[in-house]
Amino acid sequence: METLTSEKIAAKGYGASGNLIGGETLKLMEFERDAPKDNEVLIEVLYCGVCHSDLHQVANDWKNTLYPCVPGHEVIGHITYAGSAVTKFKVGDTVGVGCMINSCKSCSACHEGEEQFCERPQGPTMTYNGYFVADGSGYNTFGGYSNNLVVREDFVLNIPQTLDASKAAPILCAGITTYSPLKHWNVKVGDKVAVVGIGGLGHMGVMIAKAMGAEVTAITTKEEKRDVALQLGADNVIISENEEEMKQYEKYFNFILVTIPDPFDVTPYISLMRRRGSLVTVGLLAPYKEPLNNMEIASQARSVGGSLIGGIAETQEVLDFCAEHNILPHVEMINIEEINDAYEKMQDEDVRFRYVIDMQSLK
Numbered sequence: 342m343e344t345l346t347s348e349k350i351a352a353k354g355y356g357a358s359g360n361l362i363g364g365e366t367l368k369l370m371e372f373e374r375d376a377p378k379d380n381e382v383l384i385e386v387l388y389c390g391v392c393h394s395d396l397h398q399v400a401n402d403w404k405n406t407l408y409p410c411v412p413g414h415e416v417i418g419h420i421t422y423a424g425s426a427v428t429k430f431k432v433g434d435t436v437g438v439g440c441m442i443n444s445c446k447s448c449s450a451c452h453e454g455e456e457q458f459c460e461r462p463q464g465p466t467m468t469y470n471g472y473f474v475a476d477g478s479g480y481n482t483f484g485g486y487s488n489n490l491v492v493r494e495d496f497v498l499n500i501p502q503t504l505d506a507s508k509a510a511p512i513l514c515a516g517i518t519t520y521s522p523l524k525h526w527n528v529k530v531g532d533k534v535a536v537v538g539i540g541g542l543g544h545m546g547v548m549i550a551k552a553m554g555a556e557v558t559a560i561t562t563k564e565e566k567r568d569v570a571l572q573l574g575a576d577n578v579i580i581s582e583n584e585e586e587m588k589q590y591e592k593y594f595n596f597i598l599v600t601i602p603d604p605f606d607v608t609p610y611i612s613l614m615r616r617r618g619s620l621v622t623v624g625l626l627a628p629y630k631e632p633l634n635n636m637e638i639a640s641q642a643r644s645v646g647g648s649l650i651g652g653i654a655e656t657q658e659v660l661d662f663c664a665e666h667n668i669l670p671h672v673e674m675i676n677i678e679e680i681n682d683a684y685e686k687m688q689d690e691d692v693r694f695r696y697v698i699d700m701q702s703l704k
Contacts, residue, residue, distance in 0.1 A: 349373040354487025355680055356411035357399040366681045374491050381493050383422035389485035390415025390510035391696035393602045398470055407470050413485025414440040414468040415510040427494045435506055437498040439513035440650050441465045454654040488703040498657050501664035511670040511695040512663055519546035520659040521651035522621045526596055530554030535597045539566050542600035542624055544694040547573045552666040604630040611637045619644040672697045
């Protein structure tokens, strides 16, 4: 157990001091964290997933990045120090940290277990990039591409012993991001579900929807992903650029989960929904490439919505669900020194399906 004798803790990690589009790469940085309060824990980071949103944030694609930016919100590690008021965890526990490390814990959203919608002006405290305040007045935080992390006990997740800790990190973002809408739109046994985009999010969506008992169809632009999608458990595969295949599935699906992270034309997918069906996007944080055709939506009482991560209790729920159903993300392990190469490959969609960083070299 560590003994803390200072108000600050030395930390090091890989981050960006400015926009990567200008040619800068992620580099080793040294910084300080506040020492844990009575209700907080100090975590030695063992593994950290690489999310597509990490790439967006370091490049300031959403115009809200606070530099320096040390990404990483799919974190698994060991607790090395627990504050005096911590009761749920102890030193030595293997734990996880997802997209948030704190919230007000007093608003209606927090009371209802949906901390991601925290109603204070700055919202929840994100694991990195602090409060999303674009004018630079926000409070910055540094994420899991680092050797340690300080987190409020209420935002720490238990990692089931049956999950391989070296592969489980993406469940903390990709897993909850796909599980939450499947749950909230009440996907059940026998429903016909489509998952669009078979990448970091989509491959988790296929496995989770299948475990819920749905008939799952994977929709992808890449013919080479057909066999992979079937191996993940998909019952059917559609190549979205094949008009005949798309035509065969008109008015077929109860629920469509779209995981595409960049602007796209949603219209071709609207016609795939049956009457009163729902389409939910989870990867896109930008306008659609083309406007919605409201006649296509209204004529069949269809719904189009969005979703973004989930609360802490729900994140624990998906960890337990994945343990129960033997679901693990398909990952490629890298060292932190390889992160810039991994970003380039991620932009080229050359990863199957999620990079996870082994943080041992930062000790």
